[in-house]
Amino acid sequence: MAPKRVDRSARREEILSAAVRVFARQGFAATRIEDVAAEAGIAKGSVYLSFSSRDDLLAAAFARLADRSAGVLGHTTAEGVPAVERLTRLVRSAVAMLADEPELTRVMVDLWAAGRHRGDAAPLDMATVYREYRGAVAGLLREAAGEGDLRPGIGEPEATVVVGAIEGCLVQWLMDPAVPLAGLADTVVGVCLSGLRSDGAASPPCPLPAAPVPVTDTGNGPGAGRTQGPSGA
Amino acid sequence: MAPKRVDRSARREEILSAAVRVFARQGFAATRIEDVAAEAGIAKGSVYLSFSSRDDLLAAAFARLADRSAGVLGHTTAEGVPAVERLTRLVRSAVAMLADEPELTRVMVDLWAAGRHRGDAAPLDMATVYREYRGAVAGLLREAAGEGDLRPGIGEPEATVVVGAIEGCLVQWLMDPAVPLAGLADTVVGVCLSGLRSDGAASPPCPLPAAPVPVTDTGNGPGAGRTQGPSGA
Amino acid sequence: MAPKRVDRSARREEILSAAVRVFARQGFAATRIEDVAAEAGIAKGSVYLSFSSRDDLLAAAFARLADRSAGVLGHTTAEGVPAVERLTRLVRSAVAMLADEPELTRVMVDLWAAGRHRGDAAPLDMATVYREYRGAVAGLLREAAGEGDLRPGIGEPEATVVVGAIEGCLVQWLMDPAVPLAGLADTVVGVCLSGLRSDGAASPPCPLPAAPVPVTDTGNGPGAGRTQGPSGA
Amino acid sequence: MAPKRVDRSARREEILSAAVRVFARQGFAATRIEDVAAEAGIAKGSVYLSFSSRDDLLAAAFARLADRSAGVLGHTTAEGVPAVERLTRLVRSAVAMLADEPELTRVMVDLWAAGRHRGDAAPLDMATVYREYRGAVAGLLREAAGEGDLRPGIGEPEATVVVGAIEGCLVQWLMDPAVPLAGLADTVVGVCLSGLRSDGAASPPCPLPAAPVPVTDTGNGPGAGRTQGPSGA
DNA sequence: AATGAATGAGTTTTCATTCAT
DNA sequence: CATGAATGAAAACTCATTCAT
Structure with missing residues (x-):
């Protein structure tokens, strides 16, 4: 009934887009193949021509x-x-x-x-x-x-x-x-x-005795010369 | 047959915990009431005594x-x-x-x-x-x-x-x-x-001697111990 | 709705008998699970309680x-x-x-x-x-x-x-x-x-030159004494 | 595209032969029109040009x-x-x-x-x-x-x-x-x-020098050559 | 209360058949 | 004539929910 489709992968894309729209609207779990077909304007069985x-x-x-x-x-x-x-x-x-x-x-x-x-x-x-x-x-x-x-x-x-x-x-x-x-x-x-701290205020509120946070150096002075080359080691 | 349940809400909690475990394992979509019942060690129908x-x-x-x-x-x-x-x-x-x-x-x-x-x-x-x-x-x-x-x-x-x-x-x-x-x-x-800028202080948060929540180690398999020091480019 | 069934395997037998009746009436290919269920007087899904x-x-x-x-x-x-x-x-x-x-x-x-x-x-x-x-x-x-x-x-x-x-x-x-x-x-x-031959007429209509039929001896005389013991060697 | 079919009934026979081959292989119940078409080397719809x-x-x-x-x-x-x-x-x-x-x-x-x-x-x-x-x-x-x-x-x-x-x-x-x-x-x-009685002549059928039907050897794999001689009890 | 057999609506998937190209 | 995409009516199977025991 519907005219013959020329492009297989174009149809696949159409269905996928329709599917994504329905997934977004209803979620995966609540989406039935029939919903996808309806959104794509085709019959249920036709979905299986493009997706197994x-x-x-x-x-x-x-x-x-x-x-x-x-x-x-x-x-x-x-x-x-x-x-x-x-x-x-x-x-x-x-x-x-x-x-x-x-x-x-x-x-x-x-x-x-x-x-x-x-x-x-x-x-x-x-x-x-x-x-x-x-x-x-x-x-x-x-x-x-x-x-x-x-x-x-x-x-x-x-x-x-x-x-x-x-x-x-x-x-x-x-x-x-x-x-x-x-x-x-x-x-x-x-x-x-x-960061969110007061501008320029690099004042750490407290030292770090045994914090698990992996920070090697604190306050390493400002501006360390800007190297622009490709990710130099 | 089973001894009478002491507490209604305790039973409810038990089932909920079982449900959460199964949800975590299989996802809600793939979880059947029977799975929850099995995890909780009760019969399918009994779930409905605690949850509608x-x-x-x-x-x-x-x-x-x-x-x-x-x-x-x-x-x-x-x-x-x-x-x-x-x-x-x-x-x-x-x-x-x-x-x-x-x-x-x-x-x-x-x-x-x-x-x-x-x-x-x-x-x-x-x-x-x-x-x-x-x-x-x-x-x-x-x-x-x-x-x-x-x-x-x-x-x-x-x-x-x-x-x-x-x-x-x-x-x-x-x-x-x-x-x-x-x-x-x-x-x-x-x-x-x-922040991450070089002009910001890489200040770690204050250590909390009496942290109100026990930060249990999550032991996330390999890679859990991170490499400190500058992981050179 | 239906009363609870006591015997699992009895129910299985009932369904199987119903199935055989329907198979006989319609053939395997034409028999739907629902037909079997109807013949057994139960619901479609109940068949799956006895047969996977x-x-x-x-x-x-x-x-x-x-x-x-x-x-x-x-x-x-x-x-x-x-x-x-x-x-x-x-x-x-x-x-x-x-x-x-x-x-x-x-x-x-x-x-x-x-x-x-x-x-x-x-x-x-x-x-x-x-x-x-x-x-x-x-x-x-x-x-x-x-x-x-x-x-x-x-x-x-x-x-x-x-x-x-x-x-x-x-x-x-x-x-x-x-x-x-x-x-x-x-x-x-x-x-x-x-056989169908004229009674007693052991007259082979023709000899057997190279017939593929596996017959070792022809006309071995009548009645060879009837041994009745247990399948004697 | 394919050259026009010479004979309608020849095509019908071709398809039927293909169908019989597939039926034999898979059984009628398990045979789809598409299987027949594939076996015949034609398109699914073309089967309907010869069979209703x-x-x-x-x-x-x-x-x-x-x-x-x-x-x-x-x-x-x-x-x-x-x-x-x-x-x-x-x-x-x-x-x-x-x-x-x-x-x-x-x-x-x-x-x-x-x-x-x-x-x-x-x-x-x-x-x-x-x-x-x-x-x-x-x-x-x-x-x-x-x-x-x-x-x-x-x-x-x-x-x-x-x-x-x-x-x-x-x-x-x-x-x-x-x-x-x-x-x-x-x-x-x-x-x-x-018959099989000992008083019956184990007469083989007459050899047919000019059998009207060619009894082709079916070569049924092993066991085709049978053991003659009395396979003692 | 607890159980689990029974139910049947709901889903996925298949495939004969049609028909526009 | 030939094709194969499109269709939609089945049919198998699942599972939440009910309820007799």
Whole structure:
């Protein structure tokens, strides 16, 4: 009845987009294949022409998210741009990406929830996605430290916090649309880079006898000359 | 046959704990009432003596999480303690709370995912929980600013970032147990208060000799012991 | 709604019997689980309390048939009965068994059809059932030959014919209820034992130059003394 | 794209042969139109250009089998040949026919199973086929009795046994390819004509120098070469 | 109170058949 | 004629919930 479809992968994309919209609206668990088909304007059975199963659809949604994430990480390699600037761009584009496709954000949380419970392997390997995410940010932070813009001793833990701040803000926005997403990227950057302390007041309120916090040196004087070359060791 | 139950609410708690364990293991979507019953060591039908429905079980898990969160927010009202320190305690106890009940933390993501899609009643009002969470943190930040420890002009957006950093770190730990949860609380505080710039003091938070919440070691497998020193580029 | 069932395996038997009735009426392929449930007077889902899947039901039907067959084979071991007599009983009871449960006969054909197409193994191993069937008959034939009632040189091929005659008659009765099943057992025995030739006329119409038929000796004289002892070697 | 089909009925035959091959391999119940199309090397929809439905395909397979059977029955009318010999030829050609088209034989069982359950039209009237089959054999038996080769009083029941022996042997061969089909025709004739008693002549059928049907060797794997000599009890 | 058999609505998935190209 | 995407009516199977015991 419906006219014959020309492009197989175009149809696949259409269905996937429809699926993501429905996932965002109802969540994975509450989404039936029929809902996806209805959203795509096709018959239930037709979904199976493009996806072999419901799980296949989930995996594709994951892949799409991973793909978008990879796009964001592209900002880490811009040439001739200070690492701090690249980090700012990265944060901004991460937020912008998801703000552009709010559905993906909603799906993201579902993926977090679904990412567990399948020890198998490939399809929903959120751990790897975030590992790479953190790795990229950590690399940027170390570069920036090398360039003198950030203090030395920065590594994975700090990257975890930066990545966490981004994702955590997105989650809050998701839970509560009243949270202003616009501007949050800059706030994240501002807070993470400059902290919240009174300006210039580098006064640690107290020493650190046995704190588990991994900080090697305290107050290492201001401005350590800005090296701009490629992530010099 | 089984001896009569002593306490109704004790039984309810037992079942809820069993449910949370199973939710954490399999996710809410994949958890059947029978799984919960088996975990609790009772018969399927008996679950309904304590909970009116499957969703009621999820709502109860939410309530437990909300309860724990309320406990964490108690730190904001300590008398005679600088706001900055109260904030530090808040962050630490938030992380410690979830590290203490990893199952509940895992369920948290399911709750995020389930929190939407039920406009009718509001058994899972995650928005309100996080609104209060942010409000408390924002209040603390403003107090600290008033005490001169933080720069002025700090408000909700910054609170969103702080809260986001906490939750975002937890999510990463959930996705990937190799992420070292221990120490992340202090890293969050350190990053958020002092920032990462080279001109900011990498001040660790004050050690808390009598921390109100026992920061149990989460023993997150390998990688838990982090490399200090500048992890050279 | 329905009263609680006391005996698990009794219920299983009930369902299996209902299933066999429906299989007989409609055939495997055309039988839906719901049909079986309706025949058993229970709800669709209740079938799954006793059988894990539709295939499990098929396997059980097969097992029941195999069980009945085993019962028939019991006649081969009667003590103090000439092998020829035991053979007669075997044939009669094989026919009687299926005439008693016409449903099973119909199912049998479905099993023949289903027995193929699953190289796997166990559940529908019709080959083994018939191998044993033939083996038992062949043993009986050899015994009878040893007792002097049948001519020597009789073996598996003849057993195949005897078994085939039984099954083939049943199939014809199945295809066409007008075929008189009663009496067929004796006809089978009569034909197979005495042949159809003119009485006593042992006149072979022609010699056997290179016929592939495995006959070692021709016309070995009449009556070789009847040994009645237990299957003497 | 493909060159225009020369002959409608040739195409129909091609598809039917493909269908029979697939039916034999998977059974009718498990065979999808697409499987048949694939086996025939055409597109799914094209099957419908030659057959009106899936059932039509089965009916056509039945028709082919009925056609082959009719061919076999042709042996009953040979002029100037003793009825006993015509019977022998009939049995031999029945077996040879099916051995020649093993796929069709395998489908036969499916047809037995499917022959029931469709009272409406009568596309699969197995009853009639076997009725005619029996009738022809019975006629032959009576003729042979008239010619003095068989004892008098022989009729339908005996014909049922003879036909049954043939079909029953074929079924056993289908269930278990180790059953030696070659030679079974002669064993059937031998057993049915002379019986197995020691006072019966174990007369093999007359060798047929110019057998009308080429008894191709079915080469049924191991066990095909049977052990002659009395396999002692 | 506790149990677990029974229920049946709800979902996924398959596949015969149609028909626009 | 040939094709294969599209359709939607089945059918298997699941599982929350009920309720007789």
